[in-house]
Amino acid sequence: MLRSAALVLTFTGLVVAGYIESASAQNPHADPVSTMGTPGVPGTGMMSSADVAKINGLGDRKSVKAKARAKTEGAKLAQAMNLPCELTEAEQVGGGVVRQDGKNIDLILYEISCSNGMGYFLESRGPQGPIAISCFAADATHAADIAQNAKSDFYCQLPANKDIKAMAASLMTAAGTACTVKKLRWFGLSDSGQAEYSEVACDDNKGYFLKTSRDGPAAQTTVMSCQEAVKYGLKCRLTNDGSVSAPVSRQMFLDALEQNGVNCEPSQMRVIGRESVDKRYVVEFQCSEQPNGLVAFFPLEGNTHKFEALDCAAAVERGVVCQLANK
Numbered sequence: 001m002l003r004s005a006a007l008v009l010t011f012t013g014l015v016v017a018g019y020i021e022s023a024s025a026q027n028p029h030a031d032p033v034s035t036m037g038t039p040g041v042p043g044t045g046m047m048s049s050a051d052v053a054k055i056n057g058l059g060d061r062k063s064v065k066a067k068a069r070a071k072t073e074g075a076k077l078a079q080a081m082n083l084p085c086e087l088t089e090a091e092q093v094g095g096g097v098v099r100q101d102g103k104n105i106d107l108i109l110y111e112i113s114c115s116n117g118m119g120y121f122l123e124s125r126g127p128q129g130p131i132a133i134s135c136f137a138a139d140a141t142h143a144a145d146i147a148q149n150a151k152s153d154f155y156c157q158l159p160a161n162k163d164i165k166a167m168a169a170s171l172m173t174a175a176g177t178a179c180t181v182k183k184l185r186w187f188g189l190s191d192s193g194q195a196e197y198s199e200v201a202c203d204d205n206k207g208y209f210l211k212t213s214r215d216g217p218a219a220q221t222t223v224m225s226c227q228e229a230v231k232y233g234l235k236c237r238l239t240n241d242g243s244v245s246a247p248v249s250r251q252m253f254l255d256a257l258e259q260n261g262v263n264c265e266p267s268q269m270r271v272i273g274r275e276s277v278d279k280r281y282v283v284e285f286q287c288s289e290q291p292n293g294l295v296a297f298f299p300l301e302g303n304t305h306k307f308e309a310l311d312c313a314a315a316v317e318r319g320v321v322c323q324l325a326n327k
Contacts, residue, residue, distance in 0.1 A: 067091060074112045077122045077130045082215050085114035089158055093121075100128075111158055116221070117170040118212060119161030121154075132214065135161050136168070136198045140186035168200055168210055177208065177223040183238045189214075199238055207239030231274075253283055256298050260307045263289045268324050278305040284315075286324035293322045 067090065074090040077083075094109040108124040119135040135156035145152035156162060165181040172179045183201040187209065190197070194215040200208045207226040226236035250269065257264055264287040272282040272295075280297040287294065293312030299305040312322035 062091065070110055071112075073108075073124075074110045074122055077110065077124055078112065078120075078132075081122075081130055081132055083120070083132055084116065084213055084216055085112065085118060085120065086116070087112050088115050089113045089160060091158065093157075111156055111161065113158050113160035117160075117167055117174065119156050119158060119167060121156070134186075134196055134212070135164050136184070136186040136196070139164050139184075168198065171212065171221045172200065172208070172210060172223055175210075175221045175223045179206070179208065180204075185238055199236055201236075201238035205239055207236040209234060209236070231276075252300060253281070253296070253298060256300070256307065257285075257296065257309075260309065262294070262296065262309050264294055265289065270324055272320060279303055280305055280308075282320060284320075284322055284324050293324070295320050295322065 070090040070092040071087055073092070075087050078085045078087065090110055090112040092108065093111050096107055097104050098107050099105070105128060106124075106126050110122045110124070111119070112122060113119045121133040121135075121138055123131050123133065125131065138155050142152045142155040145154070156164070161167065165184055168184050169179055169181045172181075179200060179202040181200055182203045185199040187197040187199050189195070194213060196212050196214055198210045198212075200210050202208070209224040209226070209229050211222045211224065213220060226239060229236060253269065254266070264285050266285040266287045268286040270284040272284060274281050275297070278297075278299070280299045280303060283296050283298060285294040285296065290311070293315075295310050295312065295315035295318075297308040297310075299307060310318070310320075315322060
């Protein structure tokens with residue numbers, strides 16, 4: 001799977017002119033990307049390469065009877081996950097036994113296509129519950145394996161799913177943004193796991209983030225421009241000048257605390273947002289070493305503004321209200 005799966009943290013608010021402004025519940029992008037899929041961890045939308053290697057293809061997968069059975073079982077799995085998908089086609093593409101947490105798990109893998117244009121692999125994992133892997137995530141996995149000269153057959157192959165650029169274009173058009181997709185990069189899942197993000201570059205050189213919901217029959221697909229994505233600390237890479245900055249990670253914040261002499265081994269942390277003027281990341285920490293709470297302002301990615309660390313009382317004067325201190 002994506003072997004360099006870096007963590008991108010959740011932003012719970014925006015910083016405007018130095019003050020915190022809560023993200024509106026009406027904002028379709030109020031749950032930005034927080035985590036890339038982690039190989040082999042259920043619920044993250046990714047499988048390990050070892051798991052994929054153990055899945056055996058099934059000979060009878062394209063007969064009318066086999067496809068009907070797959071559609072019935074796939075619909076049950078989608079319903080169990082509350083996945084917004086009305087199945088149009090399905091195939092059982094493999095099955096096998098994988099080992100996790102010292103136990104053997106019977107895994108059955110289906111590929112499905114949905115009436116809303118999305119496509120998924122659905123994994124039935126016995127008592128652990130099913131997980132869904134989008135065709136976008138599967139394609140990213142496939143590309144990563146090929147780049148490392150590893151054999152990989154893990155990509156969507158149903159007629160409606162084979163062209164992921166066409167899939168993205170269809171979803172964007174339905175969301176009100178016309179785009180002939182030139183490049184596509186799967187980005188990751190939101191912290192809640194209820195939304196999935198992909199970056200898209202159109203042939204007119206405009207860039208977007210495509211948000212596809214993974215929860216609820218009325219879930220909608222939304223599109224966010226690269227300019228809008230900046231408000232959430234998200235950076236388009238397919239349509240910029242080619243420079244790639246490192247994804248913001250939890251370890252970046254911890255390293256910065258240590259480098260600036262702040263003693264804190266956090267049990268919890270909350271990324272509040274990013275300043276609109278100084279562009280520093282604003283993060284709250286809960287740690288025993290800071291009994292009055294800790295809010296830090298991080299100038300990452302070449303930002304020349306100064307690092308600051310405040311207790312919760314001082315942070316209030318900046319418009320930042322701690323939420324972890326009393327937990």
